Amino acid sequence: MSTSAQPQFRYTQTPSKVLHLRNLPWECIEEELIELCKPFGKIVNTKCNVGANRNQAFVEFSDLNQAINMVTYYASSSEPAQIRGKTVYIQYSNRHEIVNNKSPGDVPGNVLLVTIEGVEAGDVSIDVIHLAYLLTVLQVFSAFGFVHKIATFEKAAGFQALIQYSDVQTASTARDSLDGRSIPRYLLPSHVNECYLRISYSAHTDLNIKFQSHRSRDYTNPHLPVNPTAMDGLHQPVVGPDGKKKEFESNVLLASIENMQYAVTVDVLNTVFSAFGAVQKIAIFEKNGGTQALIQYPDIAIAAVAKDALEGHCIYDGGYCKLHLSYSRHTDLNVKAYSDKSRDYTIPMQQATGWQNPPAASAVGYTSGGVPQAHAQAAPSSSWFPTMPAGGQTYMSSPSSFPGQAYGAAPPAYAAAAIPPFSSPNAHPAPGAPQTGGSVPLHQPNGPPGGSPHPSQSPYYGS
DNA sequence: AGCACA
Numbered sequence: 181m182s183t184s185a186q187p188q189f190r191y192t193q194t195p196s197k198v199l200h201l202r203n204l205p206w207e208c209i210e211e212e213l214i215e216l217c218k219p220f221g222k223i224v225n226t227k228c229n230v231g232a233n234r235n236q237a238f239v240e241f242s243d244l245n246q247a248i249n250m251v252t253y254y255a256s257s258s259e260p261a262q263i264r265g266k267t268v269y270i271q272y273s274n275r276h277e278i279v280n281n282k283s284p285g286d287v288p289g290n291v292l293l294v295t296i297e298g299v300e301a302g303d304v305s306i307d308v309i310h311l312a313y314l315l316t317v318l319q320v321f322s323a324f325g326f327v328h329k330i331a332t333f334e335k336a337a338g339f340q341a342l343i344q345y346s347d348v349q350t351a352s353t354a355r356d357s358l359d360g361r362s363i364p365r366y367l368l369p370s371h372v373n374e375c376y377l378r379i380s381y382s383a384h385t386d387l388n389i390k391f392q393s394h395r396s397r398d399y400t401n402p403h404l405p406v407n408p409t410a411m412d413g414l415h416q417p418v419v420g421p422d423g424k425k426k427e428f429e430s431n432v433l434l435a436s437i438e439n440m441q442y443a444v445t446v447d448v449l450n451t452v453f454s455a456f457g458a459v460q461k462i463a464i465f466e467k468n469g470g471t472q473a474l475i476q477y478p479d480i481a482i483a484a485v486a487k488d489a490l491e492g493h494c495i496y497d498g499g500y501c502k503l504h505l506s507y508s509r510h511t512d513l514n515v516k517a518y519s520d521k522s523r524d525y526t527i528p529m530q531q532a533t534g535w536q537n538p539p540a541a542s543a544v545g546y547t548s549g550g551v552p553q554a555h556a557q558a559a560p561s562s563s564w565f566p567t568m569p570a571g572g573q574t575y576m577s578s579p580s581s582f583p584g585q586a587y588g589a590a591p592p593a594y595a596a597a598a599i600p601p602f603s604s605p606n607a608h609p610a611p612g613a614p615q616t617g618g619s620v621p622l623h624q625p626n627g628p629p630g631g632s633p634h635p636s637q638s639p640y641y642g643s
Numbered sequence: 644a645g646c647a648c649a
Contacts, residue, residue: 200646230647238647273646280648 197247198240198273205264206234206360212263213237220253221246225278234360240278247272285380288348292355293382294318294341296363296375318343322458324357325350329387332395344387355379394481399458402478402526431480432508433487435473441500446523449473452495457482461513463522476513483507 201213210226217223217239225240241247254261254270261268285293321327321343329344345351359379389398392406433453437444446462453459453475461476477483487505495501515522 198646202644202646227647231645235644236646269644271645275646278647282648284649 193272193274195244195248195251196272196274196276197242197244198238198275198278199247199250200271200273201237201239201261202231202235202269203266204228204235204237204268205266208235208237208263209356213239216261216263216268217241217250220250227278229359238273238278284383287381287383288352289381289383289385290345290348290351291382291384291387292321292343292345292351293380294321294343295378296339296341297378320358321354324354326399328398328400329389330397330399331387331389342382342384342387344384351381355381392478394479397478399478402460406479428507428509429480429484430507430509430511431478431483432474432476432510432513433483434506434508435475436504436506437471437473437495438502438504439494439500440471442496444471444473444495444501446521448495449475450523450525452490453477453486456486456489458525460526461515461522461524463513463515465521474508474510474513476510 199217206229208228210228213226213228214223220241222242223239224242226237228237230236230238241250251270251272261270318327318330318332318341321330325345325347327343328346330341332339332341334340343351343354345354358377361377363375363377387398389396389401389404392398392404398404435449444464446464449462449464450459453462457477459475460478462473464471464473466472475483475486477486487507490503491505493503495503513524515524517524517527
């Protein structure tokens, strides 16, 4: 048989122990393929997420008759083959074995290679703030476990990032959940259109991050020097289009909280401000009869995004706890690691008391405060996975549960998490999913977001 | 909805 002969009509094709399946849901995983096919015989190999839409797959049976059984069964069955409710079309492959089952990018590792399609290298106007947004987008990856390092770069394939986790398990959970999803428009600069995440495994195991910069981060080493040149544009006074110098910028924000009808705790602030990037430290204090807080980020870019996005917004619906933000003159806060008025998240928590600081805190929505929802809202990674435990466990217990549908299962306190998650091209909004729009508080007053520390747990002060 | 990989 010549392999170059490409039969036009597949139904005339000669049987093969390899079957070609199409019209699969893109999320389809190997287990689901096996589930569907194993009643007909022994599966010796599979290849899923094939093709431009990643909706095709190959399954290889141990012998030809098993493949024939499956094809003939579904050819005459009144019940079509289905995965996740989608009818799966089955035919003989024009090859007789699956070769090279795994491409290098499919070999699991602890470092993910993320390509953001639609953000091209030709788009070199990828300026500092743009990159800051993309780093914000990448914060979602911390919802799956502690992200150790991020390096971003531009290649022909587009804007890419390497994201390092401690272990393969965490990385693969993140990959399985986010691969193929699109980044919501409101997270992106207006000139960027559709942006899909393509995620494969990198062969790297440990990234060598030399500086904290607008394009790289080492979260395991908060004291790593900031790249002087890369951050230049951020540290120096910025001249606006009108020629006027902008205000002094800092990685530490000063928040004044107005109309404080509800307690604003460290946890609440962490929940709200973590939507834009890893919060390093928080301190709450009283000044002139009002409550103020200092929130420290690793860099100015994230602080700038958070400041713009949150200024004038209310933590709680109804105009309560309105935030007014400015840059602090501090650059590194000296705070107690754990008190009711302060927190230092750069100190490893797991060594402490079991008190958890899940990156996935909880409901973060936005009070529009009379202003239409800005496009510049950040990625509240937290709110997308309301039921996910911290600590990197696999949360996808059911194959049909993915972030886009998580809202339906969310407890009422989280119902305000109305910021759409990364959307799947195939995902329909969850039934009963709350609608975005209107006034959505940043935080629910009686919600447990962030979880106050368990009373029985002793506070962490370091030692 | 129509054949991968390197």
